[in-house]
Structure formats: structure tokens, C-alpha cells
Amino acid sequence: MNSSIRHMLRLVPVLFGSTVLTFVLINLLPGDPVVSILGDQASPAQIEDLRSQMGMDRSVLLRYFDWLMSALHGDLSRSLMTREPVTEVVVQRLPVSLQLMLMAQAIALIVGLPLGVVAAWRRDSALDRVINIGAYGLLSAPAFILAIILIYVVSVRFGLLPATGYTSIGTDPLANMRSMALPSLVLAATPMAIYARLVRSDMIATLQEDFILLAKAQGHSAGYILFRQALRPSLLPMITVFGVNTGVLLGGAVIIEYLFALPGLGSLMVDATLNRDYPLLQGVVLCIAVAFCLVNLLVDLAYLLLDPRIRHE
Amino acid sequence: MNERSAKLRILRCDAWLLLALFWMTLLLSAALLAQWLPLPDPANDTDYTQLSIPPSLTHWLGTDDVGRDLLSRIIWGARISLTVGLSATLIGLFVGGVLGLSSGYFRGYYEEAVLWLIDVILSLPPLVAAMTISAVLGPSLTNVTLAIAFIKIPAFARVTRAATLGYANREFVLAAHSLGASHRDVLLRELLPNVFLAVGTYGLTSVAIAIATEGGLAFLGLSVPPPAASWGALIAQGRPVLAEAPHVALVPALVMFVTVLALNVIGDASRKRLDTRGAAL
Numbered sequence: 001m002n003s004s005i006r007h008m009l010r011l012v013p014v015l016f017g018s019t020v021l022t023f024v025l026i027n028l029l030p031g032d033p034v035v036s037i038l039g040d041q042a043s044p045a046q047i048e049d050l051r052s053q054m055g056m057d058r059s060v061l062l063r064y065f066d067w068l069m070s071a072l073h074g075d076l077s078r079s080l081m082t083r084e085p086v087t088e089v090v091v092q093r094l095p096v097s098l099q100l101m102l103m104a105q106a107i108a109l110i111v112g113l114p115l116g117v118v119a120a121w122r123r124d125s126a127l128d129r130v131i132n133i134g135a136y137g138l139l140s141a142p143a144f145i146l147a148i149i150l151i152y153v154v155s156v157r158f159g160l161l162p163a164t165g166y167t168s169i170g171t172d173p174l175a176n177m178r179s180m181a182l183p184s185l186v187l188a189a190t191p192m193a194i195y196a197r198l199v200r201s202d203m204i205a206t207l208q209e210d211f212i213l214l215a216k217a218q219g220h221s222a223g224y225i226l227f228r229q230a231l232r233p234s235l236l237p238m239i240t241v242f243g244v245n246t247g248v249l250l251g252g253a254v255i256i257e258y259l260f261a262l263p264g265l266g267s268l269m270v271d272a273t274l275n276r277d278y279p280l281l282q283g284v285v286l287c288i289a290v291a292f293c294l295v296n297l298l299v300d301l302a303y304l305l306l307d308p309r310i311r312h313e
Numbered sequence: 314m315n316e317r318s319a320k321l322r323i324l325r326c327d328a329w330l331l332l333a334l335f336w337m338t339l340l341l342s343a344a345l346l347a348q349w350l351p352l353p354d355p356a357n358d359t360d361y362t363q364l365s366i367p368p369s370l371t372h373w374l375g376t377d378d379v380g381r382d383l384l385s386r387i388i389w390g391a392r393i394s395l396t397v398g399l400s401a402t403l404i405g406l407f408v409g410g411v412l413g414l415s416s417g418y419f420r421g422y423y424e425e426a427v428l429w430l431i432d433v434i435l436s437l438p439p440l441v442a443a444m445t446i447s448a449v450l451g452p453s454l455t456n457v458t459l460a461i462a463f464i465k466i467p468a469f470a471r472v473t474r475a476a477t478l479g480y481a482n483r484e485f486v487l488a489a490h491s492l493g494a495s496h497r498d499v500l501l502r503e504l505l506p507n508v509f510l511a512v513g514t515y516g517l518t519s520v521a522i523a524i525a526t527e528g529g530l531a532f533l534g535l536s537v538p539p540p541a542a543s544w545g546a547l548i549a550q551g552r553p554v555l556a557e558a559p560h561v562a563l564v565p566a567l568v569m570f571v572t573v574l575a576l577n578v579i580g581d582a583s584r585k586r587l588d589t590r591g592a593a594l
Contacts, residue, residue: 250441
């Protein structure tokens with residue numbers, strides 16, 4: 001129990017730091033947001049006007065403090081372009097990104113785990129080599145390259161799935177799945193390869209253990225031994241990787257959503273960046289940072305809960 | 314495993330490594346010699362009679378959708394991608410290395426502060442941080458390099474700190490201390506040479522990641538501004554014409570993929586070769 005509280009307490013300074021970092025990145029770097037919003041032709045009076053409207057004429061510390069206080073109350077100010085409250089836009093966009101990431105994680109686990117198990121079981125066989133090379137290739141392929149190749153093969157060549165467009169799950173679940181299939185597949189590629197490699201190396205060690213020999217002697221089937229007995233000890237380290245992968249997914253989702261025109265947080269962030277909509281960008285980046293920290297906290301807590309060695313310490 | 318298959322395995326690994334080295338040599342020399350190669354101007358040599366033609370004898374890799382030679386654009390793009398990849402890694406290596414080395418050596422509150430800083434940087438997914446920095450600073454070669462260097466700091470700091478912790482209590486460091494060496498001497502003469510190997514082998518892999526990240530930023534239009542174009546921008550340019558002229562996007566995509574793959578292969582091989590922990594025992 002103590003250690004879980006310690007984990008949560010550690011999160012506070014990190015979260016504080018990441019609000020500072022977000023704020024510093026967007027407000028203190030050279031490059032005046034006001035000028036870039038209005039363009040080069042703006043008169044000094046116009047610039048002054050917008051500056052005071054945005055509260056940019058006050059000191060940095062004050063601005064940070066104000067922003068932090070209203071952020072704590074759930075108010076992330078308004079988007080410069082649409083004048084909508086940032087919090088509302090983020091809440092609107094969140095489900096799409098969540099669905100994308102959940103589907104990607106699910107695909108990665110469903111495909112990656114068995115591949116890793118099979119590779120460990122048939123170690124050094126041709127199959128193992130193919131899986132290994134495949135995983136290595138997937139890890140070397142940036143998400144947008146995979147996306148282009150998949151769009152070309154699946155959508156352009158065979159016309160199986162749509163390359164862009166989004167239907168919400170409420171309107172038409174089937175169309176929704178079709179529009180999410182390619183993006184989540186692309187996003188799943190890296191975590192899938194990571195899971196497969198991790199399970200393989202972990203299980204090769206497990207398969208040398210005595211209890212596996214015993215299970216074989218007892219005449220259990222290969223499937224039973226592999227998935228019910230040998231896989232179990234490997235699942236625990238997977239939780240940590242799950243957390244790390246979430247970061248990969250959050251970053252990858254930005255490009256994938258933009259590429260497939262999905263209305264999620266990632267494409268919102270790209271829009272905010274390209275339009276230089278600083279309050280929006282700041283809000284989205286903060287939400288992503290908080291979400292990422294929370295996932296890592298949950299991973300740590302799950303680890304504490306599940307690993308008896310740490311639990312009983 | 315018997316001896317023969319072990320030998321085969323080594324040969325196979327080396328074949329991949331040789332291919333990777335060959336590719337990187339080819340790419341590096343093409344990028345370095347770009348201005349002397351008989352290539353059309355990558356940015357301005359538009360030929361409206363030859364739009365998006367597939368690879369042919371006059372245009373080895375075809376032309377893009379405004380009739381520019383793709384081979385030339387890829388080679389000139391390689392200069393940008395490789396420059397960003399290498400310099401971002403070097404800057405990240407330097408800053409992260411200094412932080413990691415000093416925090417692993419001095420410990421105490423300073424170490425806590427550095428660890429906190431690393432956690433804070435890591436609280437943003439790398440690409441999100443790089444995008445934000447690049448967007449706020451404005452797209453240019455320097456800025457995109459700095460943005461990518463920034464997200465590289467945590468990894469290098471962690472690797473360096475871990476390696477430093479392993480050496481900081483060893484006898485040779487104690488000996489240096491008792492001989493009256495200053496902190497600076499211990500850090501630079503005793504620890505740095507040992508730590509550098511562990512961190513340096515991570516460098517090549519890091520260049521691969523940096524090239525991929527730059528590609529992602531360029532794909533979003535957040536890297537070097539046009540008419541200069543890195544590989545990511547070339548791929549983004551080919552995206553709208555994927556149906557009519559797939560080679561415009563697929564050729565640069567393939568080049569980038571092979572380069573990242575080659576760097577990873579070389580990085581892994583050098584890590585295996587230089588990893589003396591297992592070999593010494």
C-alpha cells in the first residue's frame with residue numbers, strides 16, 4: 001500500500017513539471033504567436049490589441065499561474081480559430097482516439113502474443129526466422145510509411161477498405177469498424193513487433209524450466225503447456241511494455257489520425273499546430289501529457305497489485 | 314545447435330550487415346557528392362511534359378507530379394534527412410550525456426532533479442513534443458534538428474547515467490580519487506571513456522529513430538520548408554496521387570525504410586561486437 005501511495009506522490013511533481021514544460025514550449029520559445037496568428041501585414045495596433053486580448057501583455061509567471069488555475073478547474077480557455085472552449089473540443093475528440101488506441105492494442109496483443117509464443121516454441125526454425133525478420137522490419141518501418149503502403153495495397157489496389165473518412169460508432173457500427181480497421185492496423189504494427197519479440201525471448205527462458213518438463217511428462221498438449229503454463233510468467237513484464245507502448249501509440253496516433261482523416265485528438269493537434277492555434281495546442285498537449293502520466297501510474301499500480309514479490313515487500 | 318548451422322548463422326548475419334553497410338555507403342556518398350553528380354535540379358527542374366512518369370531510362374526513379382526527377386529529389390532529400398538525423402543525435406548525445414554522466418557521479422539532490430527533468434520530458438510522447446517545438450519555432454533545418462535533439466535527451470541521459478552508476482564505485486575510480494584526482498579528471502578521464510562505448514553503440518539506432526521522426530514531421534509539413542524536401546515531404550507529396558502514380562510516394566518510402574532498417578542492422582551489429590560484458594567472462 002505504501003509503495004502505491006509513493007507512486008502517486010511521485011506523479012505530482014512530474015505532472016507539475018509537464019504543465020511548466022507545456023507552457024514553456026508554447027509561450028517562451030522564440031516566435032511570437034500573436035504575429036503568426038495575424039500574419040506579417042498586421043499593424044502594430046492590431047498586434048497590441050490581440051496581445052492584450054490574449055493576456056500576452058502580462059508577465060509570464062502570472063500567465064502561467066492563471067492558465068494553471070483555470071486548467072485545474074477544467075477550463076483550458078478557447079480556441080483562437082473556432083472560439084469553442086478547448087475542453088469541450090478535447091472531450092468531443094477523445095472517444096475516436098481512445099477507440100483507435102484500444103483497437104491497436106487489441107490487434108497487437110492478439111497477433112503479437114501468439115507469434116512470439118510460436119517463435120519461442122519452434123525456436124531457430126524457418127518460421128521463427130520469418131517472425132523475427134518480420135518483427136524487425138515492422139520496428140524499422142515508421143508508421144506513415146506503413147500507412148502509405150497499406151493504403152496503396154488494401155485501398156487503392158484491391159479497394160477492400162476505405163483509405164479516409166470516418167463514421168462514428170453511433171451512426172453505423174459496421175462502417176465505423178471499416179473506417180477504423182486500416183488506421184488501427186498500422187498503429188498496431190510497432191507494439192505488435194515489440195510484444196512478439198518480448199514474449200519470444202522471455203518464453204525461451206521459461207521453456208527451459210523444470211515445470212515445463214513436468215508438464216510435458218504429464219502428457220499435456222503443446223497448446224496447453226505454451227499458453228496456460230509457459231506464457232503466464234511472461235505476462236507480468238508485458239504490463240510495463242504496455243505502458244511504454246501507450247506512449248508510442250499516442251505519438252503514432254497523431255500522424256495516423258491526420259493521414260486517415262480521423263477526427264481524434266491527434267488530428268486536432270495537427271490542425272492546432274498548422275493553424276498556430278496556441279491555446280488549443282496547449283490544451284491538447286496538456287491532456288495528452290496527463291493521460292500518458294496516468295497510464296504509466298496505472299501500469300505501476302497494476303504491477304504492484306499483480307507481482308507478489310513487490311506486493312509483500 | 315551443431316557447429317555447421319552456427320557457422321551458417323554467422324554468415325547470414327554478416328550478409329545482412331554487409332548489405333546494410335553497402336546501402337549506407339552508397340547513400341552517404343550520393344548525398345555528399347550530390348552537387349557533382351549529373352542530376353537535374355531537384356527543386357526547380359520541372360518538366361510539364363513528363364508528369365508522374367514511372368521509372369524509365371531518362372528518369373531512373375521516375376518523376377513526381379510536377380515533373381521533377383525523383384532520383385535527384387531523393388538524393389538531395391537524403392542530405393536533409395541524414396543531416397537532421399546525425400546532428401539531432403549528436404546534440405541529444407551531448408546534452409543527455411552530460412546530464413547522465415554528472416547525475417550518475419554526483420548523486421544526491423542533483424541526481425533527483427535530473428531524474429525529475431527526464432520524467433517531465435518523457436511525460437510528453439516524443440513525437441508530440443517534437444511537433445510542438447518545431448511548430449512554435451517555425452519550420453527550418455536548425456529548428457527541426459533542435460526539436461528532435463530535445464526528445465533524444467531523456468534516452469541518452471538514462472543510458473549514460475546507468476552506465477556511470479555501474480562504473481562510479483569501481484576500484485579504478487576509487488584509485489583515481491585517492492591519488493587526488495579532481496572531479497573533472499575523474500569524470501573526463503576515468504568515467505567518460507568507459508561510458509562512451511555503452512552510449513555510442515546506442516547512437517546509430519538513435520540516428521535511425523531520428524530520421525524516422527524527421528520523416529514524420531516533414532510528412533506533417535513541420536520540417537524544412539519547400540522547395541527543399543526531405544524524404545518525409547516527398548512521401549507526403551506523393552500521397553494525393555497514390556492511385557494514379559504510386560511510385561511518387563512508394564519510392565521515397567522504400568528508400569527511407571531501407572535506410573532506417575540498415576542503420577538498425579549496423580547499430581545492432583556494433584552493439585553485439587562492442588558489448589564486452591559477455592565476452593570478458
